[in-house]
Amino acid sequence: MDYRQHFDFMKHRNKFFAASASLLMIGIIVIALFSMNFGVDFKAGTGLDIGVGQTVTKEKAEEIFASIDLKPAIVSIGGNNDHISARYDAILTEEQIKKINTTMAATFGAQVSQEVNTVSPDIAVELGLKAIYAVAISCVFICIYVSLRFEWRFAVAAIIAILHDALVVIAMFAIFRFEVNLPFLAAVLTTIGYSINDKIVIFDRVRENLRFSKVKTSDDLSNLLNNSIWQTMARNIYTVLTVLLAAGCLFIFGSESIKLFALAKIIGLASGAYSSICIASPLWYLLKNKSLSSKTRANVVKE
Incomplete structure (x- = not known):
């Protein structure tokens, strides 16, 4: 089935990049001016x-x-x-x-x-450093996994999108001054783990479609990627809605101690669903399109 009659994600990729960059920039400015609202876990x-x-x-x-x-x-x-x-x-x-x-x-x-x-102050510093190490190590292993299963372009796009998801959660907590504690860190790490799932689903379909398509131009690549996204759209929506429902129930009916954890999960899940389609896929498109352009120039030189 041809999905070109649907919304063209590749055509509007710069708008997605600009929207994400604006949100993250606001978060960075708030953090630079006011820092994060650290809870007792990260603050003596x-x-x-x-x-x-x-x-x-x-x-x-x-x-x-x-x-x-x-x-x-x-x-x-x-x-x-x-x-x-x-x-x-x-x-x-x-x-x-x-x-x-x-x-x-x-x-x-x-x-x-x-x-x-x-x-104590020493423990607060230690917890902060371990939080950074945990995020960095998880990203490294995800990058290795995606590189082995797919190719380096998929890995680069996935890692940038995953970091985007983690930074969106951090930016939202900084902007709205929500407390940052150990449950928040757990939410960020689980967001990273869940976020890669959406991206793998789309990338798997892209790889499958590449086997049966002759991609020679940027338009061919754009159509293939848009088709792959729409072919996996229903599955991604159902999965995200299911987990969002569970996180929403935790936020509404859960105790005060897990409300911020649930809120961070909700933000991370929404960001992960968005970035899989609007950040990771366009990034892979840009990297792959660059290799297509290089091959085209090489063929012209040979001729």
Whole structure:
């Protein structure tokens, strides 16, 4: 079936590149000016997750902390409005933590529970470096895998698109000042793993179509790539929607501790579906088209 009557992705590739570049540039500017909103996992300090067993407002929680001169940098309410999350940029002493627990118990009763997460400056730096190493190593192995299974052009296009997906998640969290913590890192890594799946599906169809097509010009290559995208479109949409539904349910119905993880997954999944079609495929087209042009010039010289 000829899919040329559908939307021509290759024709509009520069618009896709410009849109992605604009978003990433905004993210870079925000990071340069304001940095990321690092959570206690990547920033030295103490995080408290306090279950009070009854409905509580943010104003009430802030009032309690202020009454004991231990006002945190960030206060949020989670769960069924019965959990208080507090983040301190400084490391609290055992006496201060005990004072908070005693005050909460006096206010809400004996059902109060408290979870403490303290990260020292050295551990914060170590976690940050390990996060960078994890992303870099995963990208290297994906590049090797794609190179062995396909060819280097597919690998280059896939890696650039995967990095695009990771950077989109980072940019969105920077722009909207969402907290960056270990669940966020897990979401970025799973986004990288999932993103390559969409790209492999399209690239596999491209490789298959190349076997039975005579590609001599840029138009031939563009038509082949557009056809391959549309032939795999239904499968990609169904797959993405299924996973997005699961991530959406986690975001809506999940606990406060996994909401940002689910949000990062939603952004990453959407970006992965977009980049597979609008970034990775056009990049491969540009690389392959360059080799076609080289072969054409070589044939002209021989003649």
